[in-house]
Amino acid sequence: MPAVHDRGGLPTDQPIDRSDHQWEDWEHVTNALVGVLRRRDLINVDELRRGIEAMAPDEYESSSYYERWSASIETLLVEKGVLTEAEIDAVAAKLDSEWGR
Amino acid sequence: MGALGFRAGDPVTVRATEVDHHHRTPWFVKGKSGKVRRVHGAFFNPESRAHGGDGLPKRRLCQVEFQQRDIWGARYRGNSDDVLLVDLFEHWLEPAKP
Numbered sequence: 039m040p041a042v043h044d045r046g047g048l049p050t051d052q053p054i055d056r057s058d059h060q061w062e063d064w065e066h067v068t069n070a071l072v073g074v075l076r077r078r079d080l081i082n083v084d085e086l087r088r089g090i091e092a093m094a095p096d097e098y099e100s101s102s103y104y105e106r107w108s109a110s111i112e113t114l115l116v117e118k119g120v121l122t123e124a125e126i127d128a129v130a131a132k133l134d135s136e137w138g139r
Numbered sequence: 140m141g142a143l144g145f146r147a148g149d150p151v152t153v154r155a156t157e158v159d160h161h162h163r164t165p166w167f168v169k170g171k172s173g174k175v176r177r178v179h180g181a182f183f184n185p186e187s188r189a190h191g192g193d194g195l196p197k198r199r200l201c202q203v204e205f206q207q208r209d210i211w212g213a214r215y216r217g218n219s220d221d222v223l224l225v226d227l228f229e230h231w232l233e234p235a236k237p
Contacts, residue, residue: 040166047167047211084189088161 042095065104072107081114089113145201149175150235153203153227161189164231172235173205176224184228199229 040048061069075081089110093101101109115121145151155170163185178201183194207221215221 044166046165049214082188084161084185084194085191087185088189091161 041091042093042098043091061104068104068107068111071111075111075115080118080120081111085114086110145175145178145199145229145232147175147177150237151175151201151203151232152235154231154233156231160186162186162231164227165225167210168203168205168225168227171205171210173203173209173225174235175201175232176204177202179226200226201229201232203227203232 072081072086076083086107087110090098090106092113093106093109097109098106112121112126116123116126150172151174152172153164153168153170178199181197181199184192184196184198185194188194203225205223205225207215207217207223208219210223
């Protein structure tokens with residue numbers, strides 16, 4: 039059984055979606071963040087992929103492309119001691135409160 | 140020719156090794172045989188870099204040509220001479236048994 043990310047060759051009846059993606063602002067920011075982290079030698083692309091592949095399968099399946107990048111960044115920065123889970127959770131809670139969620 | 144140092148034209152079989160670490164060999168070519176079409180050159184090993192390593196020693200990346208029917212068998216409904224090109228690191232390849 040291939041790992042969840044190892045998609046090639048899995049059968050599907052779905053047609054290929056050839057539409058252009060319209061990226062939201064947070065997705066542009068996520069893309070830029072990875073660029074900054076790579077330029078500062080905090081992460082590399084192979085680690086980014088490894089972090090994505092480490093996601094729980096159901097989380098991977100229900101996440102969009104940049105949600106997976108974001109999850110991987112979080113995993114890597116905590117692993118490398120740049121941030122802690124507590125710091126991330128605190129900011130997330132603060133934003134939820136500010137955005138009325 | 141030894142286990143490494145593949146050249147264009149060499150028949151190869153993809154290792155079917157089970158690994159837990161990040162690697163770039165797709166499941167659907169593991170255990171399948173094809174031939175090297177081109178050697179791209181040597182690159183830092185992503186299996187090392189993904190886990191905090193320095194990526195050394197560099198590994199040569201080979202473009203391997205497979206017959207589609209060899210990969211998919213009876214499920215493949217395209218032309219019988221269709222091929223699939225997959226870039227694979229040399230340490231995932233071994234000489235195909237004649």
